Amino acid sequence: MLPAQEAEALILEAVHPLTAESDIEQVELASCRDRVLATPVTSSLDFPHWDNSAMDGYAVRFEDVKGCSAEQPASLNIVEEIPAGYQPRKRVQAGQAARILTGSLMPAGADTIVIQEHTQRHEETVLVLEPPSEPKAFVRHRGAFYKAGNPLLAPGIRLKAPEIAVLAAAQCTKVPVFRRLRVAILSTGDELVSPEQPLQPGQIVDSNQYALAALVAQIGADPLLMGTVRDNPDDLKRAISTATQSADVVLSSGGVSVGEYDYVDRILATLGANIHIRSVAIKPGKPLTFATFPHALYFGLPGNPVSAMVTFWRFVQPAILKKSGLATGWQPTFIRAIALHDLRSNGQRETYVWGTITLSDGMYHFARAGGDHSSGNLINLAGTNALGVMAIGQTQVRAGDSLQVLDLHRG
Ligand SMILES: Nc1nc2c(c(=O)[nH]1)N[C@H]1C(S)=C(S)[C@@H](COP(=O)(O)OP(=O)(O)OC[C@H]3O[C@@H](n4cnc5c(N)ncnc54)[C@H](O)[C@@H]3O)O[C@H]1N2
Ligand code: MOO
Numbered sequence: 404m405l406p407a408q409e410a411e412a413l414i415l416e417a418v419h420p421l422t423a424e425s426d427i428e429q430v431e432l433a434s435c436r437d438r439v440l441a442t443p444v445t446s447s448l449d450f451p452h453w454d455n456s457a458m459d460g461y462a463v464r465f466e467d468v469k470g471c472s473a474e475q476p477a478s479l480n481i482v483e484e485i486p487a488g489y490q491p492r493k494r495v496q497a498g499q500a501a502r503i504l505t506g507s508l509m510p511a512g513a514d515t516i517v518i519q520e521h522t523q524r525h526e527e528t529v530l531v532l533e534p535p536s537e538p539k540a541f542v543r544h545r546g547a548f549y550k551a552g553n554p555l556l557a558p559g560i561r562l563k564a565p566e567i568a569v570l571a572a573a574q575c576t577k578v579p580v581f582r583r584l585r586v587a588i589l590s591t592g593d594e595l596v597s598p599e600q601p602l603q604p605g606q607i608v609d610s611n612q613y614a615l616a617a618l619v620a621q622i623g624a625d626p627l628l629m630g631t632v633r634d635n636p637d638d639l640k641r642a643i644s645t646a647t648q649s650a651d652v653v654l655s656s657g658g659v660s661v662g663e664y665d666y667v668d669r670i671l672a673t674l675g676a677n678i679h680i681r682s683v684a685i686k687p688g689k690p691l692t693f694a695t696f697p698h699a700l701y702f703g704l705p706g707n708p709v710s711a712m713v714t715f716w717r718f719v720q721p722a723i724l725k726k727s728g729l730a731t732g733w734q735p736t737f738i739r740a741i742a743l744h745d746l747r748s749n750g751q752r753e754t755y756v757w758g759t760i761t762l763s764d765g766m767y768h769f770a771r772a773g774g775d776h777s778s779g780n781l782i783n784l785a786g787t788n789a790l791g792v793m794a795i796g797q798t799q800v801r802a803g804d805s806l807q808v809l810d811l812h813r814g
């Protein structure tokens with residue numbers, strides 16, 4: 404049994420992110436949300452594109468207003484009004500000002516903005532009652548935010564609202580992103596039926612297929628639902644072989660423990676897979692298989708519903724995120740929280756306790772889910788958003804103690 408951290412390192416080491424030209428596709432700007440940028444983006448535009456005003460007020464020469472006060476205001480003649488989108492035609496000379504609105508182009512001759520609140524308007528004259536704090540006050544200068552030709556966005560970032568705003572402003576209408584990974588999902592077990600089938604004694608519904616498909620889609624990959632496979636070596640061999648040829652990552656659930664119908668590892672071996680991991684010292688999730696084929700990663704997840712999801716969150720999700728081309732941020736998010744209940748473990752494996760984190764007074768608190776913490780109990784996993792972690796050798800956490808928590812940030 405490998406310690407969890409060693410298993411994680413071994414898995415991430417075996418994951419090679421998408422890089423190839425053939426893995427890049429161009430998507431419309433309006434459809435690029437949550438995709439991973441594949442190539443650097445630069446712009447031929449400066450940001451701001453022109454010197455412009457940050458405030459509604461008057462464009463002036465600092466020289467003309469620097470000594471003014473309410474008692475001795477500077478009186479300036481207004482030569483022009485510059486609303487947004489208008490190209491100024493007049494040069495501001497000594498004793499003159501231009502009326503200007505936020506975002507509008509600075510007129511030639513002016514170097515400073517006086518905000519409207521510091522002025523009094525009398526028809527075509529403006530009195531400046533308070534000098535600007537410094538020359539160039541409230542002027543946004545061309546290129547101050549970004550100079551044309553420099554790197555604008557780096558590859559490997561997830562495109563969210565701020566990055567999409569940058570792409571739009573840079574007129575990048577077709578966005579180069581990595582293709583979505585294909586993740587094949589198959590469930591193994593003679594006892595499994597689909598949700599619409601009537602249940603006979605001994606049968607249960609294949610819930611893992613749906614849970615895993617949701618988890619895969621939630622991190623931006625495409626789930627391929629391959630259905631259920633009987634505990635029969637020939638069927639299983641055919642299904643695994645097909646899955647590894649049609650996907651980047653294959654997830655099976657069930658059939659990885661020590662029973663005589665647990666065929667997955669044996670079949671992986673006969674198909675020539677390189678089996679790196681057969682079990683990990685975590686609870687739930689001990690019988691986790693990780694193997695590699697030349698063009699696919701294979702995770703044989705345990706069949707118990709909670710074990711399948713815990714091993715997904717702890718090991719599969721970081722691997723898929725790394726493989727998808729993300730440059731950072733694929734590691735699981737562990738935070739510190741105060742336990743609201745006593746937690747127990749036999750200390751033999753790293754133990755994951757499901758529950759809920761809430762933030763109050765700037766501190767996270769972890770409440771253990773009520774009910775049975777069996778890895779077969781999918782009922783009380785619903786509504787949780789975090790896993791409390793107890794290290795190997797740690798047999799209890801007392802209410803009020805701080806503990807490490809895996810944040811599942813399920814939104
Ligand atoms: N003698 C031992 N027995 C077991 C060990 C062990 O070390 N020695 N490990 C236990 C642990 S831990 C786990 S976890 C399970 C893992 O078993 P498998 O991965 O082989 O899975 P199955 O035996 O096929 O099924 C286990 C359990 O999960 C249910 N299941 C399976 N697939 C699904 C599905 N798609 N949807 C919902 N539920 C599913 C299945 O009906 C079983 O109840 O092994 C322990 N045994
Ligand atoms: O993975 Mo098992 O009990 O550790 O569910």
Ligand SMILES: [Mg+2]
Binds near residue numbers: 662664665
């Ligand atoms: Mg089994």
